[in-house]
Amino acid sequence: MNSSSDVVDPPADVRPADPEPHGFLVYALACLPAVLVGLGVRIWIMRSPLLPLNADEASTGLQAWGVLHGDFKAIVSGNQYGAATESYLFAPFLVVWTGPVTLRMLSIALSVVAAAVLYALAREFVSRALALCVALIGWSMSAAVVLVWTRPYMGYTTGFIAEVVAILAATRAMDRREHLGRLALLCGFAAGFAIYSHPMFGIVSLLALIPPTVIHVRALTGWWLPAAAGGVLGLSPWLVFIARNGPPSGPQLESTYPSRVAGFVVDMMPRLIGLRSGNGSWLGGHAWLVLLIVGLVLVGALVGLVLLVRRFGRRALPVLISGVFAFPALAVVPALVGHADARYGLPFIPPLVVGLAGLGLLLPARGQRSPLLVAVIPMVWALLACVPLIHHDIGWTTAAPDAGAEQATEYLLDHGAVAVGGEYWATYLVDYLSDDDLKVRPDLWIRFPDDAAAFDQVPVPERFFIYTTGLPPNLPLPADEYDKVTVGGYDIYVPHAG
Numbered sequence: 247m248n249s250s251s252d253v254v255d256p257p258a259d260v261r262p263a264d265p266e267p268h269g270f271l272v273y274a275l276a277c278l279p280a281v282l283v284g285l286g287v288r289i290w291i292m293r294s295p296l297l298p299l300n301a302d303e304a305s306t307g308l309q310a311w312g313v314l315h316g317d318f319k320a321i322v323s324g325n326q327y328g329a330a331t332e333s334y335l336f337a338p339f340l341v342v343w344t345g346p347v348t349l350r351m352l353s354i355a356l357s358v359v360a361a362a363v364l365y366a367l368a369r370e371f372v373s374r375a376l377a378l379c380v381a382l383i384g385w386s387m388s389a390a391v392v393l394v395w396t397r398p399y400m401g402y403t404t405g406f407i408a409e410v411v412a413i414l415a416a417t418r419a420m421d422r423r424e425h426l427g428r429l430a431l432l433c434g435f436a437a438g439f440a441i442y443s444h445p446m447f448g449i450v451s452l453l454a455l456i457p458p459t460v461i462h463v464r465a466l467t468g469w470w471l472p473a474a475a476g477g478v479l480g481l482s483p484w485l486v487f488i489a490r491n492g493p494p495s496g497p498q499l500e501s502t503y504p505s506r507v508a509g510f511v512v513d514m515m516p517r518l519i520g521l522r523s524g525n526g527s528w529l530g531g532h533a534w535l536v537l538l539i540v541g542l543v544l545v546g547a548l549v550g551l552v553l554l555v556r557r558f559g560r561r562a563l564p565v566l567i568s569g570v571f572a573f574p575a576l577a578v579v580p581a582l583v584g585h586a587d588a589r590y591g592l593p594f595i596p597p598l599v600v601g602l603a604g605l606g607l608l609l610p611a612r613g614q615r616s617p618l619l620v621a622v623i624p625m626v627w628a629l630l631a632c633v634p635l636i637h638h639d640i641g642w643t644t645a646a647p648d649a650g651a652e653q654a655t656e657y658l659l660d661h662g663a664v665a666v667g668g669e670y671w672a673t674y675l676v677d678y679l680s681d682d683d684l685k686v687r688p689d690l691w692i693r694f695p696d697d698a699a700a701f702d703q704v705p706v707p708e709r710f711f712i713y714t715t716g717l718p719p720n721l722p723l724p725a726d727e728y729d730k731v732t733v734g735g736y737d738i739y740v741p742h743a744g
Contacts, residue, residue, distance in 0.1 A: 267615055268374075268615065268617055272617050273374060273375065273378060273617055273620060275617075276375075276378070276617035276618070276620035276621040277378060277382060277620055277621075277624075278621075279621050279622075279624075279625040280382040280385075280386065280620070280621075280624035280625040280627075280628055281382070283386065283625050283628045283629060283632075284382070284385055284386040284392070284628055287386060287389070287392055287628065287632045287633070287636070288354060288392060288396055290636065290644070291389070291392065291393060291396065291636065292347075292350055292396065292647075293644045293645065293646065293647070294636070294640055294643065294644055294645055294647065295640055295643070295645050295647055296393065296636065296639065296640060296647075297350075297393065297396065297397075297647055298647035298648055298651070299346040299349070299647070299648050299651065299675060299678075299679075300671060300675065301670055301671045301672070301673070301674040301675050302399065303349060303397055303398050303399065304674045304675045304677065304678035304679070305322070305323065305324075305400075305674055305678075305693050305694075306332055306333055306336065306349065306398040306399065306400050307336070307340065307344075307348075307349055307398070307678040308323075308674060308677060308678050308682055308693075308694065309322070309323055309330055309333035309400070310332075310333040310334075310336040310337040310340050311337075311340060311678075311681070311682040312333070312694075313333055313334055313337040314337050314340065314341065317696075319333070320483035320484065320486065320487050321483070321484065321487050322400045322401060323693045323694055324691065324692065324693030324694070326491070326494035326495065327444070327445065327484065327494050328400060328401040328443070328444060329400065329401040329404060329405065329439070329442050329443040329444075329483070329484075330400050330401070331400065331401060331404040331443065332352075332353075332356070332398060332399070332400045332401070332403070332404060333400060335352070335356070335404075336348075336349065336352050336398065339352060344681050345679070346648045346679075349398040350396055350398070352398065353395065353396050353397060353398045353403065354395065354396055356403045356404070357385060357395035357396070357403060358385070359403075359407060360384070360385070360395070360403055360406050360407050360410070361381040361382065361384055361385040362381065363407050363410040363411060363414070364380050364381045364384045364385075364410060364595075364596060364599065364600075365377045365378060365380060365381035366410075366414055367380075367410050367413055367414045367417070367565075367596060367600060368380035368381070368599070368600050368603050370414065370417050370418070370561070371554050371557070371558055371561075371562060371565075371600070371603070371604065372603050372604070372606055372607065372614065373606070373614040373615045374615065375614065375615050375616055375617060375619045375620050376603045376606040376614055376619065377603070378620045378624075379603060379606075379619055379620055379623050379624050380599045380600060380602075380603045382620070382624030382628075383599055383602075383623070383624050383627050383628075384595055384596075384599050386624070386627070386628035386631070386632060387518060387519065387520070387595065387599070387627075387631060388517065388518055388519055388520030388588075388631040388632060388635065389520055389631070389632045389635040389636050389639075390517045390518065390520070390524070390588035390591070390635075391518060391588060391591075391592075391595070392632060393588065394588045394589050394592065399589065401443040401444050402443070402444065402589050402592060404443055405439075405440055405443025405444045405446075405447035405592075406447060406592045406593070406595070406596075408436050408437075408439040408440035408443055408447060408451070408480075409436075409440045409447040409448075409450050409451050409593060409596060410596050411432070411436040412433060412436035412437045412440055412451035412454055412455065413450075413451065413454040413564055413565060413568055413596055413597075415429055415432045415433040415436055416433055416454040416455050416457065416458050416564035417454075417561055417562070417564050417565065419433060419458040419461075419462070419469075420457060420458050420461060420560050420561045420563065420564065421560070421561055426462065426465065426468045426469060427467070427468055427469075427471075427472040428472070430458075430462075430468065430469045430470075430472040430473040430476065431472040431473070431475060431476040432476060433455055433458065433473055433476065434455075434472065434473035434474060434475065434476025434477035434478075434479075434480065435476035435477065435479050435480040436451060436476075436480065437451035437452055437454075437455055437476075437477055437480065438476060438477035438478065438479065438480025438481035438482075439480035439481070440480075441480070441481055441484070442480060442481050442483055442484045445579060446576055446579055446582060446590065446592075446593045447592070447593055449572075449575050449576055449578075449579070449593070450568050450572050450575070450576070450593045450594075450596075450597075451568075453567050453568040453571050453572065453575060454564040454565070454567060454568040455473070455564070456564075456567055457560065457563035457564050457567055458564065459473075461560065501580060501583040503577055503578070505583075506577040506580075506582060506583055507573055507574060507577045509583065510573050510576070510577065510582075510594075511537075511540065511544075511573075512537065513526075514588075514590065514591045514594070515540045515543070515544065515591075515594075516528070516536050516537070516540055517588050517591060518588065518591045518594065518595070518598075519539070519540065519543055519631055520630065520631030520632060520634070520635050521536040521539060521540070521635075522536065523635055523638055523639050524639065525639070527638070529634060529635055529638060543598075543602070544598075546601070546602055546605055547569065547597070547598050547599075547601030547602050547604075548569070548570070548601060549601075549604075549605065550600075550601035550602055550603065550604025550605040550606075550607075551565060551566045551569050551570070551597065551600070551601040551604055552566070552604075553604045553605065553607050553608070554566070554600075554601075554604040554607070557607055565596075565597050565600050565601070566597075568596070568597045569597025569598065569600075569601055572593060572594055572597060573594075576593060576594075606619075648679075649734065650733075650734030650735040650736065651672075651675050651676065651679060651734060651735075651736070652679055652734070653733050653734035654672075654676055654712065654733045654734045654735075654736040654738060655676040655679040655680050657731070657733045657734075657738060658676060658680070658684070658710060658712070658738065659680055659683070661710075661740060663684065663710040664684065664685060664704060664708065665684070665685045665686070665687075665700075665701045665704035665708065665709045665710065666684050666685070666686045666701075666709070666710045666711065666712055667686065667687045667688070667689070667701060667709055667710070667711050667712075668688065668689065668711040668712040668713050668719065668720075668739075669688065669689065669712065669713045669714055669717060670688035670689070670690055670691050671714065672712045672713060672714060672736055673686040673687065673688045673712060674686060674688065674693065674694075676712060677697070685697055685700040685701040685704065686698075686701060687701035687702070689720050705743075706722050706723065707723065707727070707741050707742070707743035708741060708743050709722070709741060710738065710739065710740060710741065711728070711738070711739040712736050712737070712738050712739070713736065713737050713739075714735065714736060714737070715732055715735050715736060715737050716737075717737070719737070719739060721739060723741070727741060727742055728740055728741055728742070729742070
């Protein structure tokens, strides 16, 4: 059996590395244009019809409230999978600051961490300037990605971070001689946690672990055992959940494997790089031009990954393997038929942006370290990939996207509502906006059974109901037993007893 000490370092000429000629302050100033554009885009969409808080996001806040009340859940409530990590991270902040903006700001802060780990991964191969470009482009890659980074969905941003950490650890494990077991433990834990967060992140993480596993295939104690232990540890919350509740059942979706692969190219990728809107229209109206650009981006990323392998040898294989096989491997997951949702494009981003950074190796050494790259490329990318698509969808309009829901919540509280039933997309939303002061039960898709049980304890004549304006209500009493009031785009049914 070979031990980890049999692994030799690669030749010195494949190490990244002339010392950077510019200091931290110079690069920090160079980041400002892209940071300001990214923040400007986020402020714009937060004050637009594109980003009203929805019930899924409100559920993150409600689950965070549950943490504060001692209700500790490992999985997204009402789901059979998906880490509840964000609810634990956000919970302490709800003690002092609540509402939609709180969830938005905390999500943006978490996206900064995602950009930071992208920087760390890219820095394994390219200059500080190119790595900063990777981080900033990943942070404001397109309007669709910015929207996802700003939404407090549980398991997505943290799953993305776990995926990048797994790829980074796998990269470092390729030529590690000492302390391989520690790195194997980290690889396994990050991949396990990525699976726990969402299986799609786990799939790409496991792809990245193939090369170091092959390299260390005979290192039982140096690689296999710590990697397996780390994987079980990272996945343990989900394993405990499955042990208690049984194996999860997959979604029954009508799609085929080839159609999902094609959808990634024709639908998902254009959204990720800002060339297709949420309603499916092509930016500029020319599908052939959009697909040509997508093809060029994918080919460029692949060429960049090959350049990384040529320059750094096997150390770059985890990124290459995760990038090349991400499309066919992720197409195995039936749920990823939802190409229109940019959440499902997040796993593609790390190898894509690192591959594009690999093209920077074609620049002269001095050019690769130029702060001008940082000042110009991410800013221009953000402007081109975010602004036209947002303008295409909403023009230059601004709005207070949550004003209607806040008005409806205030009306319910002012009229003494305690129990509120009705539409899923309305009930959990007003519950979060009331700081979890209501007992709610949606007609369908109950996420919080304890809350629904408390709703059932309230006498029927005292239950309020809420629906998006125009939806037919499902009322337990005759309609003439309620006063119907329309507030903020919602129909509220007030019982005469209330």
